[in-house]
Amino acid sequence: MTCNTAEINRQLRKSGYRVTPQRQLILEAVCQLGEHVTPETVYDHVHRIAPTLSRATVYRVLHFLTEQRILAMVLMAEGRLAYEMSGPEPHHHLVCRTCDSLLELPHSVLQSFLRAMETQYDFEIDVSHVSFFGHCADCRSSDGA
């Protein structure tokens, strides 16, 4: 995932928010750390670079960037939260409750279904990320479940 800093910064300023070193560090961290990074992982990463950057700021910024649709919240098994870059093309996950693995679902699989539901319920579904929980093929065969 590329992290177009210039574009994002412009978007934030346009909305009246500020571009701080903390926000830039945290955004870069999520971008570099990959697909589903936890707050603690982000903190470890940025804290090594900027030792005064606090945990509170990590949580606040992750939350903030999610509100701005720059990050997407990813729900892992057991309700644990992670984050990832919210790209222009949404993608979704099948989360295995047993081994915690993620299987990627392309947006196209969901799209027409979601559109139909939106129309039917007059509800604008946020398609930046959806997680379905269950059990993957590997865990089903080994558990005998």
Next chain:
Amino acid sequence: MTCNTAEINRQLRKSGYRVTPQRQLILEAVCQLGEHVTPETVYDHVHRIAPTLSRATVYRVLHFLTEQRILAMVLMAEGRLAYEMSGPEPHHHLVCRTCDSLLELPHSVLQSFLRAMETQYDFEIDVSHVSFFGHCADCRSSDGA
């Protein structure tokens, strides 16, 4: 939602687990408190009846009963967790990120779609509860969003 205690107790014992007063109290609480009850709400309720029942037990039992498929975990806005009885007929939610309201989706709306995904990805989707996040009609019209 009826709470068939006898049946549930039998199921637990059959699986080698014990039926304790704590578990019964917590289960009844979720059953009575309705559709999407938070751990703190459960604690407040049961603690009035059994003052020595600890928060740790509430969290542990909610987690345990969810593993046993007796409760279902409901994901509210912002990743907050709640629980409800996991009835024989699953139902799902459209969760408004703005006002936190829940719109019920009957299982039938999802069923055929989920079946198709299961086949395609060899993944057994757990249909006891699914949440979609987004914005309800009211919030969309008032925010101008």
Next chain:
DNA sequence: TTTCCTGTTGCAAAAATTTACAACAAGATA
């Protein structure tokens, strides 16, 4: 470049959630 307004941060405390461990108690067995 300096000033000013106010959005942000760090700190520390509060609140929420999880965990280790010894004491307890459910319920199977005799």
Next chain:
DNA sequence: TATCTTGTTGTAAATTTTTGCAACAGGAAA
């Protein structure tokens, strides 16, 4: 009913996440 095995609980501490508030700093305007 008494006994015994082991699943559960309460306590307290650890960990994770949120929040209040004063100091700080981004960036618009002069």
